[in-house]
Amino acid sequence: MLKKRLIACFLIKNDLIVQSIRFNKYLPIGNPKFPLQFLNKWDVDEIILLDISAHKEKRKLNLKILENLSKSCFVPLTVGGGITSVEDVRQFIRNGADKVSINSSAISDPKLITKIADIFGSQCVVVSIDCKLDKDGIYRVYKDSGKISTNLIASEWAKEIENLGAGEIFLNSIDRDGSKIGYDVKLIKKVTNAVSIPVIACGGVGNFSHFAPGILDGKASAVAAGNIFHYIEHSTIIAKMNLLQSDIDIRMDSEATYKGRQFDKTGRLMMMSKEDLSKIEFTKGKQDLI
Amino acid sequence: MKNLINIKIIDYGMGNIQSVKNAFELFDSKVEIISDPSNIKNADGIILPGVGAFSNAVKNLKERKLIEPLKEAVINKKVPLLGICLGMQLLADKSEERGNNEGLFFIPGEIRKIPHKEGLRLPHVGWNEVTIKKKDPLFKNIIDKGSFYFVHSYRFECDDEFVVATTDYGQKINAVVRKENIFGIQFHPERSQRKGLHMLANFISYIKDTKV
Numbered sequence: 001m002l003k004k005r006l007i008a009c010f011l012i013k014n015d016l017i018v019q020s021i022r023f024n025k026y027l028p029i030g031n032p033k034f035p036l037q038f039l040n041k042w043d044v045d046e047i048i049l050l051d052i053s054a055h056k057e058k059r060k061l062n063l064k065i066l067e068n069l070s071k072s073c074f075v076p077l078t079v080g081g082g083i084t085s086v087e088d089v090r091q092f093i094r095n096g097a098d099k100v101s102i103n104s105s106a107i108s109d110p111k112l113i114t115k116i117a118d119i120f121g122s123q124c125v126v127v128s129i130d131c132k133l134d135k136d137g138i139y140r141v142y143k144d145s146g147k148i149s150t151n152l153i154a155s156e157w158a159k160e161i162e163n164l165g166a167g168e169i170f171l172n173s174i175d176r177d178g179s180k181i182g183y184d185v186k187l188i189k190k191v192t193n194a195v196s197i198p199v200i201a202c203g204g205v206g207n208f209s210h211f212a213p214g215i216l217d218g219k220a221s222a223v224a225a226g227n228i229f230h231y232i233e234h235s236t237i238i239a240k241m242n243l244l245q246s247d248i249d250i251r252m253d254s255e256a257t258y259k260g261r262q263f264d265k266t267g268r269l270m271m272m273s274k275e276d277l278s279k280i281e282f283t284k285g286k287q288d289l290i
Numbered sequence: 291m292k293n294l295i296n297i298k299i300i301d302y303g304m305g306n307i308q309s310v311k312n313a314f315e316l317f318d319s320k321v322e323i324i325s326d327p328s329n330i331k332n333a334d335g336i337i338l339p340g341v342g343a344f345s346n347a348v349k350n351l352k353e354r355k356l357i358e359p360l361k362e363a364v365i366n367k368k369v370p371l372l373g374i375c376l377g378m379q380l381l382a383d384k385s386e387e388r389g390n391n392e393g394l395f396f397i398p399g400e401i402r403k404i405p406h407k408e409g410l411r412l413p414h415v416g417w418n419e420v421t422i423k424k425k426d427p428l429f430k431n432i433i434d435k436g437s438f439y440f441v442h443s444y445r446f447e448c449d450d451e452f453v454v455a456t457t458d459y460g461q462k463i464n465a466v467v468r469k470e471n472i473f474g475i476q477f478h479p480e481r482s483q484r485k486g487l488h489m490l491a492n493f494i495s496y497i498k499d500t501k502v
Contacts, residue, residue, distance in 0.1 A: 005417065094308060
């Protein structure tokens with residue numbers, strides 16, 4: 001059966017990967033090339049690349065960078081940042097994107113979703129939604145990097161973009177972004193209940209135990225995060241082993257799997273006991289069957 | 291100088307051709323993206339990629355006058371062809387996507403929407419296990435039930451005789467089809483990590499082995 005997905009989301013600002021905190025503070029991490037290469041080797045299922053300042057600066061993501069990144073990416077690459085027309089989509093795809101993500105333009109010009117889907121197919125259109133829990137207890141959609149409220153209710157907007165032809169929803173919680181306290185599962189549930197297209201949950205992952213509730217309780221088809229993957233060796237593999245230990249079916253092709261290892265409450269890998277360490281011995285590998 | 295295999299990727303204006311080219315460039319081959327029909331001639335292997343709607347794809351192939359040269363190469367000269375995703379679906383006789391449209395008639399079959407089932411979201415997006423039904427050069431040294439990346443809403447329905455591998459999404463979906471020198475892959479090998487790249491390498495080996 002179809003497996004759940006673990007997705008890494010790279011936010012790009014001034015051509016560098018940044019860490020985002022509540023959509024208003026950004027810490028530079030560095031050249032996107034290196035994390036992209038590492039995560040590819042570490043069994044990530046998909047990568048989403050978003051230029052977060054492109055729309056505001058009325059330009060598009062740097063196509064040269066996209067072309068270079070795509071060369072070392074062998075998992076699906078979704079790309080967003082400043083798309084306002086079908087022609088933009090064509091250019092992104094020509095330079096190595098497999099899918100595109102639109103956000104602000106979907107709100108100002110909803111017909112664009114249908115136009116892109118008509119030509120490139122629904123599966124190519126990921127509509128990204130940034131949501132915030134308003135004081136009246138209703139989740140609403142925000143635009144322009146989460147600064148301006150649109151008065152659209154999250155679940156209703158999700159339904160509408162599905163009808164317009166979107167293939168997937170990339171759901172981000174502004175309140176949880178960079179908070180490290182876990183997904184807003186209530187928000188995820190509201191949106192997954194409203195639509196029948198796959199929903200990707202994002203925003204708030206602070207440790208590796210935070211991924212599973214997005215799928216088990218939120219019913220998301222894929223779980224995404226950004227910041228957490230940058231600082232730990234084998235980050236995506238460890239995230240996946242946590243998901244597998246929660247009985248979630250996810251692809252694990254890597255040689256290093258951390259199978260049978262213990263994780264603490266926050267999903268961090270624990271030391272092996274001296275007894276277990278002493279049992280480890282070298283065995284000759286079999287012929288490589290992929 | 292080594293005799294490199296000439297791989298021609300057909301550009302009909304709507305594929306993730308760059309991703310496909312990136313993948314083939316990893317191997318011992320000369321990869322070229324072509325949209326001019328006269329360039330198909332000296333191909334050792336042809337790739338028909340594709341992301342998008344069936345009707346548009348057929349329209350574009352027609353407008354660029356690519357269909358006849360494709361038939362000449364693939365049917366008459368038996369040049370190996372690999373169709374990926376929409377490119378695979380184009381190999382069929384017809385599709386019901388956005389009205390009835392005729393395909394390339396390369397592998398007898400029809401493209402129909404994946405029937406809606408409770409609890410299964412469409413499009414069918416993500417990594418799914420592929421069951422090998424028949425021994426095939428494309429799966430050389432690739433394990434059964436390996437995961438590959440799918441993204442589609444329509445499926446290729448054909449006689450079992452052409453089915454090489456399937457996947458399960460609440461119902462059977464043909465993942466790899468083949469008729470003689472014509473191969474079709476529903477998932478995206480160029481974006482399915484090591485296993486996917488291995489399949490593409492297998493396709494190149496097939497070309498080398500069958501090249502006269």
